Amino acid sequence: MKKLHLLAIALMVTCVAGAQSIENSSHSTTGYINSDGTIENSSHSTAGYITSSGEIENSSHSTIGYITSSGEIENSSHSTVGYVGSDGTVENSSHSTIGYIQSDGTVEDSSHSTIGHAGSVKREWAAVVFFFFHFN
Numbered sequence: 001m002k003k004l005h006l007l008a009i010a011l012m013v014t015c016v017a018g019a020q021s022i023e024n025s026s027h028s029t030t031g032y033i034n035s036d037g038t039i040e041n042s043s044h045s046t047a048g049y050i051t052s053s054g055e056i057e058n059s060s061h062s063t064i065g066y067i068t069s070s071g072e073i074e075n076s077s078h079s080t081v082g083y084v085g086s087d088g089t090v091e092n093s094s095h096s097t098i099g100y101i102q103s104d105g106t107v108e109d110s111s112h113s114t115i116g117h118a119g120s121v122k123r124e125w126a127a128v129v130f131f132f133f134h135f136n
Helices: 002-017 123-132
Strands: 019-024 029-034 038-041 046-050 055-058 063-067 072-075 080-084 089-092 097-101 106-109 114-117
Touching: 029 123, 063 123, 072 123, 080 123, 097 123
Parallel strands: none
Antiparallel strands: 019 029, 019 114, 029 038, 038 046, 046 055, 055 063, 063 072, 072 080, 080 089, 089 097, 097 106, 106 114
């Protein structure tokens, strides 16, 4: 019984370790992104997914967008809605800068004011959550 209890604790720690908190500018957790691309709200209910092939899906697995290999963010019709540069600059479809994702995961608006924190989440994933699609 003791081994079973230790196994359960180890499993819980492993599951939590795979999730990165998404926080607002006050460091309050607003959601999570798991290493497999599952997006959860602050109550750990699944709000969406980012698949290994770059599809962005809502909680019903309907495709609502795409992330291309070049950092373009597209809607479900494959129209470009934005770009994420290798330096973390986030642009809208007209190439106007709408924000930045710093290497430490700090998310800033176009004026460099902090709007949130994404930790070690991939920059494209952070841009999807903070700038392009809303997951409730």
